[in-house]
Amino acid sequence: MLSTLKKVLGRSAKAMLLPLFGITVFLLLWSISAQNINTSLGVFPGPNAVVKQFSVLINEHINEREKAEAFYQRQEKRNAAKLKKNPDYVVKARAYTGKETFLDQILTSLFTVVSGFLLAAIIAIPLGIWMGLSKRLNNAINPLVQVFKPVSPLAWLPLVTMVVSALYVSDDPMMSKSFLTSMITVSLCSLWPMVINTSIGVSSIDSDLVNVSKVLRLPAFTHIQKIVLPAAIPMIFTGMRLSFGVAWMVLIAAEMLAQNPGLGKFVWDEFQNGSSDSLARIMAAVIVIGFIGFLLDRAMLQLQRKVSWDKASV
Amino acid sequence: MSLTNTSKAIELGEPEKEELKFGFIKLTDMAPIAIAYENGYFEDEGLYVTIEAQANWKVLLNGVIDGSLDGAHMLAGQPIAATMGYGTKAHIITPFSMDLNGNGITVSNAVWQKMKPNIPKMADGRPVHPIKSDSLKPVIEQLNDEGKSFKMGMVFPVSTHNYELRYWLAAGGIHPGYYAPHKGDTSGQIDADALLSVTPPPQMPSTMEAGTIHGYCVGEPWNQQAVFKNIGVPVVTDYEIWKNNPEKVFGITAEFAEKYPNTTIRLTRALIRAAKWLDDNNNANRPAAVKILSQSNYVGADYDVIANSMTGTFEYEKGDKRPVPDFNVFFRYNATYPYYSDAIWYLTQMRRWGQISEDKSDQWYRELAAKVYRPDIYELAAKSLIADELIPASQFPNFATETGFKQPQQHFIDDIIYDGSKPNAYLEKFAIGLKKGEKL
Numbered sequence: 038m039l040s041t042l043k044k045v046l047g048r049s050a051k052a053m054l055l056p057l058f059g060i061t062v063f064l065l066l067w068s069i070s071a072q073n074i075n076t077s078l079g080v081f082p083g084p085n086a087v088v089k090q091f092s093v094l095i096n097e098h099i100n101e102r103e104k105a106e107a108f109y110q111r112q113e114k115r116n117a118a119k120l121k122k123n124p125d126y127v128v129k130a131r132a133y134t135g136k137e138t139f140l141d142q143i144l145t146s147l148f149t150v151v152s153g154f155l156l157a158a159i160i161a162i163p164l165g166i167w168m169g170l171s172k173r174l175n176n177a178i179n180p181l182v183q184v185f186k187p188v189s190p191l192a193w194l195p196l197v198t199m200v201v202s203a204l205y206v207s208d209d210p211m212m213s214k215s216f217l218t219s220m221i222t223v224s225l226c227s228l229w230p231m232v233i234n235t236s237i238g239v240s241s242i243d244s245d246l247v248n249v250s251k252v253l254r255l256p257a258f259t260h261i262q263k264i265v266l267p268a269a270i271p272m273i274f275t276g277m278r279l280s281f282g283v284a285w286m287v288l289i290a291a292e293m294l295a296q297n298p299g300l301g302k303f304v305w306d307e308f309q310n311g312s313s314d315s316l317a318r319i320m321a322a323v324i325v326i327g328f329i330g331f332l333l334d335r336a337m338l339q340l341q342r343k344v345s346w347d348k349a350s351v
Numbered sequence: 352m353s354l355t356n357t358s359k360a361i362e363l364g365e366p367e368k369e370e371l372k373f374g375f376i377k378l379t380d381m382a383p384i385a386i387a388y389e390n391g392y393f394e395d396e397g398l399y400v401t402i403e404a405q406a407n408w409k410v411l412l413n414g415v416i417d418g419s420l421d422g423a424h425m426l427a428g429q430p431i432a433a434t435m436g437y438g439t440k441a442h443i444i445t446p447f448s449m450d451l452n453g454n455g456i457t458v459s460n461a462v463w464q465k466m467k468p469n470i471p472k473m474a475d476g477r478p479v480h481p482i483k484s485d486s487l488k489p490v491i492e493q494l495n496d497e498g499k500s501f502k503m504g505m506v507f508p509v510s511t512h513n514y515e516l517r518y519w520l521a522a523g524g525i526h527p528g529y530y531a532p533h534k535g536d537t538s539g540q541i542d543a544d545a546l547l548s549v550t551p552p553p554q555m556p557s558t559m560e561a562g563t564i565h566g567y568c569v570g571e572p573w574n575q576q577a578v579f580k581n582i583g584v585p586v587v588t589d590y591e592i593w594k595n596n597p598e599k600v601f602g603i604t605a606e607f608a609e610k611y612p613n614t615t616i617r618l619t620r621a622l623i624r625a626a627k628w629l630d631d632n633n634n635a636n637r638p639a640a641v642k643i644l645s646q647s648n649y650v651g652a653d654y655d656v657i658a659n660s661m662t663g664t665f666e667y668e669k670g671d672k673r674p675v676p677d678f679n680v681f682f683r684y685n686a687t688y689p690y691y692s693d694a695i696w697y698l699t700q701m702r703r704w705g706q707i708s709e710d711k712s713d714q715w716y717r718e719l720a721a722k723v724y725r726p727d728i729y730e731l732a733a734k735s736l737i738a739d740e741l742i743p744a745s746q747f748p749n750f751a752t753e754t755g756f757k758q759p760q761q762h763f764i765d766d767i768i769y770d771g772s773k774p775n776a777y778l779e780k781f782a783i784g785l786k787k788g789e790k791l
Contacts, residue, residue: 078580111391111394112399115394115397119397129369131369131370131399134388134399134400134401134402136646136647136648202417202419206418214419215419294406295406296403296404296405296406296410305406306404306647306648306651307647307651308553309377309404309553309554309651310377310553310647310650310651310652311553311556311572311573311576311651311652311656312645312647312651312652312653313653315651318647
């Protein structure tokens with residue numbers, strides 16, 4: 038009993054020790070080199086400054102929530118007064134108009150990246166399956182995919198912005214234009230890895246499996262459901278994971294460039310502020326961006342484990 | 352839209368559009384918008400306003416044109432140029448002029464070191480201000496002899512800064528270059544001794560630090576930032592180039608004003624109140640304003656950097672802090688009233704540097720100014736504020752006699768007098784610049 042406990046502890050200590058060592062060395066190096074980098078905005082922020090900014094950011098969030106509360110109360114009062122003056126007045130509740138805090142920006146970015154990714158998946162996976170099944174379609178579309186795949190996501194951004202502005206005209210829009218442009222840019226860039234991986238996964242299914250399906254004369258839909266999908270799932274998921282990583286990177290860059298709400302805007306705004314805290318705040322954002330990217334990838338991996346029938350392959 | 356009965360209180364209707372989004376660039380002269388929000392003046396008008404920083408002037412202008420922004424803090428030249436059709440064509444108007452002065456011209460330390468010996472000194476050894484660009488001329492000539500060109504940044508082709516920088520350079524005999532849009536040349540570097548190009552305001556210090564430009568003309572806090580960062584020296588403020596010159600305006604599309612007249616008047620009311628608050632009691636509220644502006648969602652620079660210019664001083668060389676009480680004027684001297692003559696001054700400079708490629712009649716200048724600058728809307732807003740006893744009538748121009756033309760103005764760095772009613776005659780006075788009948 039004791040010995041097993043010791044063994045488990047020992048193993049987990051070993052598993053913890055190396056990463057811990059790596060992180061400590063990194064923090065040390067960061068700390069030392071930061072002190073020696075003098076920018077025009079002051080010394081490059083070390084770990085301490087960044088930790089301090091994290092708490093500042095959280096405090097800002099709490100303060101902003103209090104201000105929002107006051108805003109809603111004022112609005113209620115004003116609406117009540119209007120209603121008293123004019124009983125036909127249609128009361129409309131408005132969202133708080135104040136600034137988005139760091140935490141709000143994180144949520145905005147997450148929501149955007151997931152929406153963009155899902156939109157891409159809805160298009161890319163069926164298209165990829167179809168391309169994998171049909172040699173002709175593959176030949177027709179493959180050149181396009183090859184040409185569009187290496188396009189820098191940010192090259193799409195101006196086009197997407199203008200097209201969205203032109204087409205999405207509404208007096209009371211459901212989604213903001215900035216959200217749509219970010220989302221579509223993300224989709225455009227995460228399409229290609231999914232299309233390619235799915236089509237390769239589908240076209241490289243074991244010929245035995247395809248033959249079985251032929252012998253059984255499975256209808257097309259059942260063939261896809263029973264044979265193609267299970268066999269291609271590992272490749273599809275590899276594509277999805279690649280795409281998700283790309284999507285997250287693209288989103289931050291797009292937000293920076295287009296000033297669309299999200300973490301990218303936070304970084305760019307801070308850079309433009311040129312305050313003596315700016316670099317530490319950007320560094321805090323960088324860490325959060327990295328950490329979220331890591332978590333997103335883990336989440337996809339877990340999902341893949343859950344869906345894939347061949348647990349050994351992941 | 353003139354109002355005949357001023358004694359009777361004006362009943363203002365409810366705003367047609369209550370949710371608004373305004374854009375701004377991170378500069379201290381956006382203050383009226385921030386104050387109108389923070390002091391609740393927008394809410395007093397029943398307006399729910401979201402304020403959003405924009406990446407650069409181009410993005411901001413497009414936002415107003417395509418409707419993703421309802422209005423914005425704009426360069427005075429932007430509505431004028433857009434209405435005229437220079438750059439992007441759109442009918443943009445302004446009912447509210449945001450401030451006077453507020454810009455400076457900064458050169459890098461290296462350029463300053465070479466300029467300094469050419470500048471007369473006061474008894475205490477500090478340079479005599481205002482510094483004219485003739486002290487810069489030998490520096491440029493030396494650079495040119497070495498085969499290098501002299502580059503400076505301004506913020507937008509039709510920006511106040513572009514015209515101020517050109518004005519200052521030309522006053523000292525440095526040619527800043529012509530535009531020739533009819534030939535497709537919009538770089539503005541024809542015949543130039545100094546090459547001017549566009550850099551977004553917040554990036555000015557870092558662009559100069561990187562050595563891409565030798566100096567720049569920009570609004571605050573980006574001149575004081577150069578002093579704090581120790582990378583450059585502001586040599587002259589726009590107050591010294593042209594005392595109490597008009598600066599930013601608040602721009603909305605003509606379509607917006609037509610569709611939402613009550614909203615337009617109400618937002619103008621809120622902005623007028625904010626501007627007044629900023630100047631009240633001899634700038635007593637400025638420290639509070641600086642605190643608000645230093646928030647990261649507004650200008651975001653450090654309190655000290657913003658306070659330097661906003662509280663009536665200006666630091667030239669490090670340690671050389673001098674009083675400039677009118678560096679930022681938001682309400683005094685009828686700063687918020689949109690004068691036609693201000694618009695015409697911008698038009699004269701567009702003609703002077705070739706952005707308007709052909710001669711235009713005085714009448715044309717007048718008509719275009721009246722299309723963009725809308726004192727009629729301002730008047731309605733001001734009168735309703737007077738009626739509500741929020742601001743006394745004495746603080747506004749006398750609307751019964753106001754023509755929209757300021758008296759001929761002096762106090763330019765080259766001592767040329769500007770009379771807004773005679774733009775063509777004014778253009779003839781400049782040594783450098785396009786003259787009557789000239790076309791590139």
